[in-house]
Each structure stands twice: as C-alpha cells, then as structure tokens.
Amino acid sequence: MSLKAKIWWLAGGLLSVYIAATCFVTVKEHEYAVITQFGRPVKTITEAGLAVKLPNPVQAVTPLEKRVQMLRLEPSEYSTRDRRNIVVDNYVVWRIVDPVAFMTSTRTTEIAQQRLNTITNSQVGAMLASYPLESILNVDSEQNHLDELFQQVSERVDKVSRQELGIEVLAVRAVKFGYSPRNLKAIYDRMSSEWERLSKQYRAQGHEEAEKIRARTEQEIAGLKSTAYRDSQIIKGNSEARAAELYSQAFESHQEFFEFVRTMEAYKAVLDNNSRLILPSDSDLFEQLVNPKLDAKDES
C-alpha cells in the first residue's frame, strides 16, 4: 500500500467516524430535538430514541426541555375592584408544546420566563381588578371565586403564551393570597376584639341565666311559704272553731254558772302582780273589812 492510499484510507475512516457521530442523534425522554438546517428549523423530533439527520454543519440539533416546569413569580400587590390591596404570590406551571415556535420567539428559557412573568402579572392584575374582595374570599362557596379566578387567569395566560411562545400553561395559582403585612396589626386587633366581645357575651348569658334561676327560686320559695301560712291558718281556724264549739256546748247546758266561773277566771287572768285597783272604801266588797258581820248565815 502506497503512502497515498494509506492517507486516503485514513481520511475515509475519519470521515465515516465523523458522520456516525453527527448523523445519529440521541433524543432523551424529557427532551424535544429540533433539527435546524443552516439555522432554519426543519424538523422536530418529539419521540425519544435514536434519530438520523444530515451531518454537521449542514444540520444541527438543539435539545429543548419537554418536561413540565415551575416558575415562581415575585410576590406583588394588586388592587381589587373595591380598592383593597392584596398581596399575591403566584407560580406558573408550564411546558413547551411547540418547540419551533419556542425557539424562534424566545431562544432561551430565561427570556421565556420573563415573558411568562409579564403576561401572568398583567392577567392576574386585570382579573383581580374585576372582582370585589368579598367575591374572592368568602365562606359561601357560591360567592368564593378564588379558584375560578385563577383558572380564568390560567386559561388566558395559556392562550397568549401558546400563540406567542409555544408554551402551554397548565396552571397559574397563588401560594399566598391575603392582606399586606402592613395591615396585619389592624386585622389582629379586629380578630381579638371580636373574640373579646364573644367572651363577654357568653359571660353575660351565664349571668342572665343565673339571675333567672335565682328569681324563679325566690318565687317558688315565696309560694311554698304562703301556702304553708294558709294551711297553718286553716288548721288554726279549725282548732279554734273546735274549741269554741266545746265551750259553747258547755255554755249552753249551764249558762249562768259558766258565765260566773269564766268571769272569775278572767278577773284572775287580767289582774296580775302589776295591777293597781282603786276602790271606794264603802263598797260592798269591803263591808266585812270595815264593818264585819260576824254571825255567818247562808244566803242561798
């Protein structure tokens, strides 16, 4: 083999290695491969595996991310329709669906993210400005539009980003939706004063109930006592009547004697130690004292 032939063999070998190295493309599962011919995209390979293209520098391959990615946006303040300031911290879940459009419009992921950021911020701002706060945050599920709002934002951002960037936006969501930290103190104050009111209300209810119970008790006790008084009066009355009856029976049979004996007893009862009697000295009573008749004689 002459030297010339050897050189030809060597050149041929090198060329075939080069062709083998640049004609075969390995496309990974998480990638798209865009094949460009002198810079112009001619073919997009979306299926992973081994693919064939013309050798460099005729055709070049650019791998693009096929996976779903997350973009965190900077938290920012928006205003609702009723002019309440709301801090919202969003994220965007996105992926490339049109590799050629993506390549031609943005080139790099950083630029795509900046564009997405701008689109999302403006859509979120516009949507929030069209709802009053109480139809975003609300206990009533009919009135709570938070989820719906972000779904609408997602749809709109998706529409724009598909057209402009070849990007599908799967979701725009908020990981923070609430008042600005500047207003925190006011909210704390409101919450605690509401609770204090509630505590007081409970206590007042307790006092009220207790007072009712006490009043009822007093009333019942008064009722018991008056009933008892009535009953004892009846008992007393009965016994007095009985006593009177007994007296009157005795009285009827021996009226004159009875009157006499009772009168005597009444004298005894009425005239006790402290009584003072003032009597005329010439009364019949003291006749015997003053002028005694010593010959006793039965008067009956």
Add this chain to the structure above:
Amino acid sequence: MSWWQDINRVYRQLFHRLRWLVVVLALMLYGVSGFYSVDADQRAVVSRFGRIVEQNVMPGMHYRLPWPVESVETLSAVELRSINIDFAKELDSALTGSELTTGKGDLIELALQVQYSIPSPGKFLSVAMDAETILRNIAKAQAVIYVSQRELDSLLTTGRSDFQQWMQQAIQQELDSFSPGITVTNVMLNRLETPAVIKQAYDEVQMAPAAREKLIQDALGERETKLARARSEVNKTLKQAQAQARAQVANTEGEVQRLNTLIVSLERQPGLAKKRLYLETLKQILENARVSFINRDKVERN
C-alpha cells in the same frame, strides 16, 4: 534507544501471541459493565438511546446493554416520601406575611406534611422538572384555596379531617392534569392555629362557654339549697300549727271538762259555792295587786 527496543522485543515475544486474549477480555469486560444492582428502597429506569424502555425496575441484580446503548437512573425512597410545608418558614413570609386568609378575612397559621409515593419512576423523571418543588407549590396553593372558603372556627374545631381529605384529593387532581407519576398518599396538618400574637384572646373564647355553664350550675346549686331550706321551714311551720291546734283543742277539752266538773259540784249548793269561788278569786287578786281605797270625800292609802 535501548529501552524502546526492549519494549518492542517483549511486545513481539509476549503480547503478539496473546492479542486475541486481550481482545476477548476487553469485550468481556465491556459486556460485564452492563450489570447493575438496585437496592431494596430504590427503583431504576432504563433508557435505550434516551428512550425509556423500563419504567420501573424492582430491587435486585439486573442487566442492560452497556454504554452507549442503554443507561440506568436510580431513584430512592419511592414508597414513602414526604415534604413538610410550614407557611411561617417559607422564604417569602417576611414579605407577604405567613398567615393564610380565611373566607371571613381572619388569619390562620398552617403547617402540613404531604406524603406521597412514586409508582411510576419513569414518569417521575421524564414528565416534570423538579417534581417535588411543583408538588410543594401545588399543596400550598390548594391550602390557600381551601382556607379561603372556610371560617376560622370550623377550621380550628371540626374541619381538620375534612381539610386533610380535601387536600389529598385536590393535590392529586392538580397533579393528574400532567401525570408526573406521583400518588399523594396522605396529607397531615401539623399545625393549624390562630396567630400566636392573639392566641390568648382566642383561648379565652374557648373557655367562655364553660364559664357560662359554671355560672348557671352555681345558680342551680344555690337554688337546691334554698329550696331545701324553704321546704324544711314550711314543714316546721305546718307541724307547729298542727301541734298548736291539737294543743288548743286538748286544752279546751280539759278546761271544759274541768268547768263541767266544777259546775256539777256547784250545782249542788249554788249560792255557797258561788260565794266561795268569788272569795277565792278575790283573795288571789288582792294578794297580788296593789289596792287603793277612796272615800267619798278623802283618799286613803294602805
């Protein structure tokens, strides 16, 4: 150059004869490099020229075609993974405030744990970039939505288990929109409470119903005591009245009996008896009373 000649000589003598052995050994080594092992807590994914051919290789010893045809990626802890989310410790909490906002504009603190498994490692690696961060943010966003629909009280008292179930479903549903090969197995709320600054006021509200109940119970107790006392008093009054009544009747009976006896004795000699009785009475009265006499024209005293 003698050492160069020496090497040439040794090569010719020794390796020239063994060259096939060297080639065979090299080929064998290349072939053996396709063996790989997967640990007990790992799963592996095999790709051929970038395309995934084995989604989920179980633990054990396995073979693949050597580089550059096939490649292996392993993934640990696919059965039980978890991420902890504490809203108070998230990066932006200083800027945005760490509390979530309820449907009535109240604030609440939340920390939760999401447990998940990776049933499909192939999808996990190829569908989403940094799937854990995505999961983390989805969980936070769903928590924000749930809290925005609820009241503080129901969240703090009865709402916990509902919250957990709802979260699990909602996160899974969000994930399923792009199927990243993640199954959410459980969501646990580690902390769900009012902001620490105003916790005391809230605790007081929690105590208030008990305080109310105590006031009522005290009044009821007092009522029982008072009623018992009143009943015994009433009872005593009635008993007394009855006793007095009986006594009065008995006294009267006795008196009447006595008078009757006296009258029977008096009737035998009415005049005398009457006089005796009169004088007896007089004696008794005059014994005790102070008596003054008056004359028609002057007053005497004894």
